[in-house]
Amino acid sequence: MNAGSLPHLFARLAALERRIRDAVAARRQADPNPDDPFRGLYLSDEAIEALLASRREPFVPFQATGTAGRLGELAEVAKLSSLDVELLLVALAPDVDSRFEQFYGYLNDDVTRRRATAGLALRLCGLPEAAAAGRSRLDPASPLVAAGLLVVEDRERPFLSRSLRVPDRVVNHLLGDDRPDAALTGVARVVDEPAVSVDVGRLVHGLTAGIRLVYLRERPGGGAAELGAAALRQAGFEVLEVDAARLRGEPDHAELVRAVVREAVLRGAGVVLGPVEEEPPLRAMGHPSVPLVVFGSELWNPQWSVDPPLVQDAVALPAASRAQLWRDRLGERLAVGVDPASATAHFVLGPQQIARAAQAASVSAVVDGGVVTVEHLRAGARGQNAAGLQRLARRIEPAVSWDDLVLPGTVVGLLRELAARAKHRGRVIDEWRMRPGGGRGRGVTGLFAGDSGTGKTMSAEVIAASLGLDLYTVNLATVVDKYVGETEKNLERIFTEAAGVNGVLLFDEADAIFGKRSEVRDAHDRYANIESAYLLQRMETFDGIAVLATNLRANLDEAFTRRLDVVVDFPVPDEDLRRALWDKCLGTTVPRTDVDLDFLAGAFDLAGGHIRSAAVTAAYLAAEAGRAVGMAEVVGAVAREYRKLGRLVGAREFGPYLELAAS
Template identity: 35%
Template sequence: MSESLQTMTLADELDRVYAMVGGEQPEAVATEGTPSSVSRRPLDRVVTQFGLSDFERDLLLLCTGAALETRFLQACAIANGDDRASWPTFAMAMTQIDGAHWSALSRLHPLRYWRLVEEGPSQSLLQAPLKLDERILQYLLGVPSLDAVLEWLVRPLAAAEFNGLGEDARRIAAHWQRDSRRPAKPVVLLGSDPSAARRIFGEACGETDLLPFQLRAADLPTATIEREIAARHWTREAVLTGAALLLETSAADSAEVTAAAVAWVRSVQVPLAVLAEAGSAMEHVEGLPVRMAQPGPEDRKHLWLESLGAPGASLNGQLDRLVDAFRFDEGTIRLAALDVSSRQSAEDDGTLADALLQSCRDHARRPLEGLAQRIDPRARWEDMELPESQKETLRELMMHVRHRRRVNQDWGFSSRYARGTGLTALFAGPSGTGKTMAAEILAGELGLDLYQIDLAAIVSKYIGETEKNLKRVFDAAEQSGALLLFDEADALFGKRSEVKDSHDRYANLEVSYLLQRMESYSGIAILTTNMQRALDPAFLRRIRFIVQFPFPDEASRRQMWSRVFPSATPTEGLKPEQLAHLHVSGAVIRNIAMHAAYMAANDELPVRMSHIAAGVRTEYTKMDKILTPSETGGWI
C-alpha cells in the first residue's frame, strides 16, 4: 500500500477485507456439493484462476470492502476528495494502490473481461463508480448461489441419476483429465436419448470431481451479444466452482437454434459435452465423439426391472413382450415405469401388466402425434370378405410379428443380419377392397396402435425437409412398436425417373432415402396401393409380404350386403342376393348403406330396398357410372 493511503485508514480496511475473504472458507458456509478439487481459499482461487496481478487483486478487495462495509465507503469518499463520491474508481486505485498498471483497465484483461468488477455510468472510465459483481461477492463469502445471468439458463443435474461408471463415461473423464491444463475440446455424445446422455455425463463428472449442469440449446439466446455474455459468465462460473456442462440439442432444432449452439460451443472454454443426434449439424462439431448405443433387448429388460422394482420380476413373459414391442430409450422406460407406479398399487400381476401396457402406449404415442393419424382398430375378421389364400397370408404375417423376438434375438438372426429385421407388407388392389380394414384387423389382433401417415405433414416443398420428417416418423415408430400404414403408398414410393432437372434429382433422392430407411427399419409397416406397377421395383425386395386384394365377386358382395347394417339398424325386405348384382367394392357398399340409413331415418321408416336404390343412384352419379339392367335386375 502507498503511504498516502495509510493516512486515510483505507489500508487497514483493505487488510481487514483480505482477512475476511482470503482465509480458509469455513465448513459451515461451503457450497453444498463443492468438489474437493475446488480451493477452499476463495480469494486465492480467483487470483490464480483468472491470473490477477497484485494490483488487480487489491482493486478487487477495494470493491469487496465497498460492498460490505459502510466505513469503507467513507474511506473511499476521503480518498476521492468528495463526500458524495463514496465509491471505488480506477482513478483512486491508480493513485492509492501500489503496483498500478494501465492494462488493468483493458477489456481484454481479467477484471473487465471476466466481469469481476462492473463500472457504472460516467463520462470517464477513470471516474466511473466500480462495483464488485454480485456472484463474485457471494463466492468470496462462501454463499451458495448461481450467477444471475445463468440461473434461468442452466440447471444442475441431480446426483441420484448417476449410479456407476461405464466405458463411455471413463473415456470422457480421461479426455477431461488429459486436457486439464488447456481448454478441452468438447465431447460430442452421438444419440437421441437425453436420459442416457445425462447419466453418462454425470458419471464422468463424478469421476473427475466436477459439478454437472445441463442446458437446452433451445434456451440459448440467439442474439450474439447476449449469448456471448452468457458464455463468458458460464466459463467464469465453471472455473470458480469446478463445473461441467451438458448442452442438449435436438434434430428438431431450428437453423437459428443450431447456429446459436455452435457459437456457444466455440465460446465456452471449460469441460463441455454436447448431445447431438446422428445426421444433425451438431454431429460435426469438432471434439471427442462418443457414440451412445441404443439399449438392446436385454438392456431394456434390465432397465424395466430396475425401474419397476420387485413387482416387475413377477411379469415374466409379459415383460418380454413389452421389451420387444416398445423399443424405448432409457429415459422413456423410466418415465413409463414411474407413471405406472404412481397410478397403481401393483398388487395384482394382471392389473400391473395392463397398466404397464397402457402406460407404454401413452408414451409411445407422443412422438407420432402431428406426423401421423392414429386409427382406433374396430374391424374384425368377420367384417372382411377375402379369399382364403389371402387370409392365410395375413395370418402368417401375424405369426412373424408374434415370434420375431424368438427368431431375431434368441435364435440370433439380428446379430447375424443387422438390416432387414423389420416387417414390411404391401397390400395391393383396387380402391375400396379392404386394404385399410385389413391393417385395422392386424393392429387389433396384435394389440398394436395403428398410425396412418399424414402425407400433408410429411411431404415438404423445401429440399431435405421431407427426408427429415420421414426420419422422425420412422424413429418414433421404431420406439413405439406401432404399426405404420402408408395409404396410397405410390405417392411416396413411386419409381425413380430419368433426371431432366433439379426437381427430378431431388425427387429421386427422396425415394433413395426411403429405400435405405426401409432396409434398416426394424418395426412394422404396411403399404397400400391400387397402382402396384407405379412402385419402384427396388422396394419389392424389401417387402416381406405382398397381399393382393381382388375386386369382390358376387358371392363376396352378397356376404357384405348381409352384414353391412349394424344389428341395431331397423331393416325391412332387404334382398342381399339382388344387391350382390351391383358391381361395386366393399367401400362403396358401405357408402350406399349409410346413405340409405339417413334416407330411412328421414322417412321415419326401416331401411328398405327403395332407400338403398336412392343410395345406389347417388353413388353411381358420384362415380360417373351408369347402372346396367343386369345390376338392377328389376328391383330399381
C-alpha cells in the same frame, strides 16, 4: 455448506477493512483540506496542487494467506491466484457490508462512485496502477472475468476508473446459498442424479484424463443427455444440463452463456449441452475447469471447435436396462402379469422419455383403478412423441383391432408378420445383429397394394393399434413440389421428424413419389430419376415403421420392392368376404330388419370401402325415416354408391329390388 466458509470470509473482509482504514488515514494525511464537507463533489485548487506534487502510490500490500471454505473451493476450481482472490474480495465487500460503499466513495474521491474501481482495487492490493501483472488479472481472458466471477463495468471509461462488480449469484454462493441463477430458469437445470446407470467407462476415463470437450451423437433411443450426465457424475463433477434450443432462442443469449459458465464454475460442475443443430457457443463456454458434453443427432462438424472432441455414439439402451428403468419408476403400481419391457419393446425411448412415460402412465392409472396396465404404458410412451411430425402428416389415433379386419387368411398372416417385425426388431437387429454394415437403419417397411377400398389404410391402422402406436398419414400436398429438389427436402423433413416419433408412417398413393425411374429424354426425366434415387437411399437408412400404399403396384420402382420387408396384395373381396363385410359394417348396434346379406354379397361386386360407405348411408336413411335399417335403405344406399362409381343401376345386379334403387 463448508462449516468454515462464513467465518473465513468475514475474517478476510476484516483484514481488508484494516487495510482500508490505513488507506483512509494515509489519504487524510495527504489531503490539503480533509474537513471539506463537499469532498468528492468538486476538485479544489489545493487538491490539484497535491496531485501534481506527488505520484499516486499503492497502499499497504495484502499478506497472501491460505484460502478456506467456499472461497477456497472456488479459488481451486476457477484456478484463481492469491491476487485474484484479493481482487474478488475488494469488489465483493460492498455487497456484504454496506459501509464499504462509503469507504470506496471517499477513496475514489467521488461520492457517486461507491464501488471499487480497477485502479483503487490494484492499489488496495499493494500494486501500482501501471503494473501489467495486476492489470492483466482484470482483462476479459483472466480467470476472474472469463468465469463470470467479476464484472468490469463502464467500458467507455479509462481502464483505471472502471467499476468492479461481483454478480449476485457469486455473492450468494459465497454466503452459502446454493440456488441456481434465476436467469437460467427454463434454460438450464441442475441434474441431481442421472436417470440411468450405463457403462460410461470410456467417457469417464477421458474426463478424468483432462479432456474437456466431448461430443455424443444421439441415435434413436440413445439418451445422450443421460449418458453425458452419468459420465460426469462418475468423473466427480456435478451436472448442469442446458437446453441448446432455448439458450439460442433467448434475446440475451451471450449473457446467459456467461451465466451458464459461472454456475458451472461455482458448483464445480460439467455442462451437458444439446441437442445442437447448428454451431454451438463452444468458445464462449470454454473454461479449463468446466468439462463440456455436447450432443446432437448430426455428425460432429470440425469447424465448430479448434480443439477436437472425444466423439462417441449414444446408442439405444439394452433391453435389460430399459426394463429395469420401467420397473424402477413403476414399482408396485404395475398390474399383475404386466411386463413393461415386453409391452413397450417396439418403442424407441431414451431414459428421460421412459421416466416421463412411466409418470404419465401412473397419472392415468390413478383415475382408472390405481394399477398400471399395458394400455397405460403404451399411452404414456406415445405421449413422448415430438409434435413436429404433425405439421407434416395427419395423426390418427387407431380405433380398430384385428377383429375388425375382413380379409383372406394369407393377407392377415402377412399383416401380423409386419407387426411382429416391428415388435421384435430390437432383438433381431440390435441383439442378434441381423442387419450389419452398409449404413442401413432399423426401419420396418411394408407395401400394401390393391384397388381402392380393399382395406389398405385400415390395415395400417390395425397394425398401429396392435403395437400401441399412432398412425401418421403423409399428405402428398405437403411433399410433392414442382420445383427441382424441393420434394426431396420435404421428404427429408418427414423422415427426420418420424425418426423421433413412435408411430407408423403411412404414404398413401405412394406411386406418386416412389415411381419408376425412366429413360432420360430431357431434364425433367433426369431430375425425376435423381428424386427416386434419393428415396431409395433414404429408405435404407430410415429407423421407423413405414407403410407404402398404392393402387398401382406396377408403377413402383423395382428397387423399392427389394428394400421392403413385407409386400401385401389386397384382393377384391369374393362373395364370402363381401357377406362378412356387410355384416361387420352394419354392426350390432344399428337396428336392422330383414336385411338379406346373402343377396347383397352375391349381387353387388363392391370393395370393403364401398360397402362401409353404403352401410353408413343406409344408417342415415333409416335415421331420417325413423325406423330400423331394412333392404329399402341398404339397396338405396348401394344405388347411390353405384352412381358415385359411374356404374349403371340395372336389373342384372338389383333384380327384385330395382324399384328400391330408384327411390
